[in-house]
Amino acid sequence: MDWTLTIGLVVSAAAALTMALAVTVIKVVHGEVMRWRGVRTAHYIAAVGEMVSRRLLPASPPRSWAHDTYFHDVLSDYRLLLTGADREFIDRLATETGVHAVLVARCDARWLQARRLRALSSLVDLADERHVGDLRRYLGDSNRHVRINAVRGLARLGDKVSIEPILDLAAQSRSWEAARMADALAEMGSVAVEPICHWIAAAVARDEAPGVVALAARILGLIGDPEAEATLISLLESDRPDWRLAASSALEHTGGDAAVAPLLTALDDPAWSVRARAAVALGALADSSVGPSLALLLTDRVWWVRQNAAEALVGLPGGTDILLDTLDSPDRFAVDAALNQLTLSGLLGEASERVAHGSATARDQRLVEKAAGRV
């Protein structure tokens, strides 16, 4: 065997056997580390649980606690689980043990991103008003995970001042980050409505960030506060289809009587998605007076619009009568949409049972006969 071959053989054998040894060692060490983490966490859970139940803070808590990520995790979990005085006790325990200072110091570090992010996750759960400044600072961080978590923290603390900068930040972010920021703002609830409406008005005036305007409208829909109605109606009357779509979706949850007229106008919108969403919103908001307008949509050229109109009619007083009348329509697409909803709502099934038991009304008979020809 020549030298090159011998060297190749020795090197490849050594590499494979070393790797086999490394895999075995890493597997064993990883298992032991996981076990050690479990034991450590269990000890903290027991200790903190004992302190909470006795309302006793340690006279001089070991300094190591403040630096231990498992202690931070346990405090975060307890804070999320507990309420009232118990939660306040956890906040005091975090302050007394000096956890906040350690977490902020770790978040400010420029190295070990995983350790940094882990500290920030805990800070988001444990922070109080004193840390608003730190969290606002992290909105400008170069790491996107840091920015998302900072938004969560500010939203948890209900920091109204940060809402407009967060929406500005969302305008510069990728869709995933913007969506997570939107979720966080939605969790703030009604307190966020006024700043969001103000930001939308300014963005519309400046003709900036159209995508985030639509996202902000959806946040208003998720919050569901009637205070947002005027802003959403103004978006519904804009010339951008994505804004009109977001506004019609949001009005389903936030709209009142004032929203009905603009939504009825939106049933004639050139964008089919706006017509479809407006139908759903009217089904949720309006009374039987909108039935004839929705009935017209049953002959719309777009499948989704017909289906949504039929679904909205099922939930409307007198809507099922309109769907039954539609079964005589010469438009087969309208008949299909009506019959589909009558089947899915269970009305066809109930009518069939009454026909089978001989207790059917003329209406039941008509429905079953019409369905027999189609299903």
Added chain:
Amino acid sequence: MNTFLTGFSWLVLGYFLALQVILLLLAIVSGIVLYRDRMVERFARVEDMLASDLAPPVSIVVPAYNEAAGIVEAIRSMGMVSYPRFEIVVANDGSTDATLSLLIEAFELVPVPYPLRANIPTAPIRQVYKSRLPIRLTVVDKENGGRADALNAAINAARYPYVLATDADVIIDGSALVHAMRLVAEDRDRTVGVGGNVRPINGCRVRHGHLVDASVPATMVERYQLLEYLRSFIASRPAWSSMNCLPLLSGAFGVFRRDVVVDVGGYTSGHFGEDMDLTMRVHRYLRARKVDYRMVYSPSAIVWTEVPPTRAVLRRQRIRWHRGLMTAVRDFRSSFFNPRHGPVGMISWPVMVVFEYLAPIVEFLGYIVVPVAMLAGAVSPINAIGLYLIAVFAGAFNSLIAILLDERFGYFNNPRETLKLMAVVFVENLGLRQMTVWWRIRAMMGGKATQVWGDMERRGVTQMAS
């Protein structure tokens, strides 16, 4: 003659070394991608998407043919997937067993006048059913047309803009969909497809449609396949994904944008590798239109599937897979080293053709020519054995990297399980590998076509409890 034999022996060695170098590079890049994915999983608030109204809705499309053994449990298991907005569309492909009646009974299905959009032509539809239970389930009953045809029918009936194509005999991990759709939400304008991480379920314990304990399978054939899956899904695909040149989104878990699937004409009926065919057609279609797009892989989107437990079933599967690859190589020959097809044409497809399609030919000839060269005195036996051992050790090194990278998922916690798997790394070259090479050569030699509905005997994976 001796010169030829010597030259060919060196060619085989060069080929094998090149393969191992490529695999090593892929494993290194995959390791970096897996680390980043782990960071995102821990800190990017992926779980927030579960409660978000902003999550893109998905239709899970499931083709079913004679799946009575496990269809109800499988659909129940899919219905428990953690995701805010999804529906399940099952296409019953003219099953001759009780698949449809079991579905009707279990999910209180009622026939509906559902006007199907025939975006993709399929075999005739008999009836569409919807569930009256609080589960968004649509069942399309159709004439038999094969797996691809059933998938197309289900895609026609899908309501949502994204479709997850999967099988009726898999278990989708609870968080798989949210992890896959995170990649869509991250870059919604560009993402047209997301592949999932397919893992063998053989040897694992399953209860009520959920995996409760992952173990290394009992037989050597199954362990060998587990190792193959790790090499492919853990140590290769993350790297291909990072270069946006995935040649395949697995049929067991592939999320596609519905409009793109419709635009390329859906799955190709009768194709033995319909998932690779669709992935490559999507690449070709979007490249031709100069669309800025990406098809990516999510290692955290885990789906469990049963792999052939015996050599006989494995043989049928491998012959079918290789015929699918042969058809794809023929159909996409224009992509081979084609710069207009981007990184797919210049990197992944040439690698696929040279090191996947041609591998059995080179290896098979190596097993014949090298012994002949030894007998003819063109290569010394010591050198030949030395070369073979280098090949074995280099392959083992790459396989061990795959096992190491798999540690990121935390399965097989008992080190004894890992040792079982590590043993396969070294013994796979003593027969198992040669066996699969021979089956692939058989596939190339032609013969009777295998069935398009797969080769597995349905046992119902959701009821597995080994």
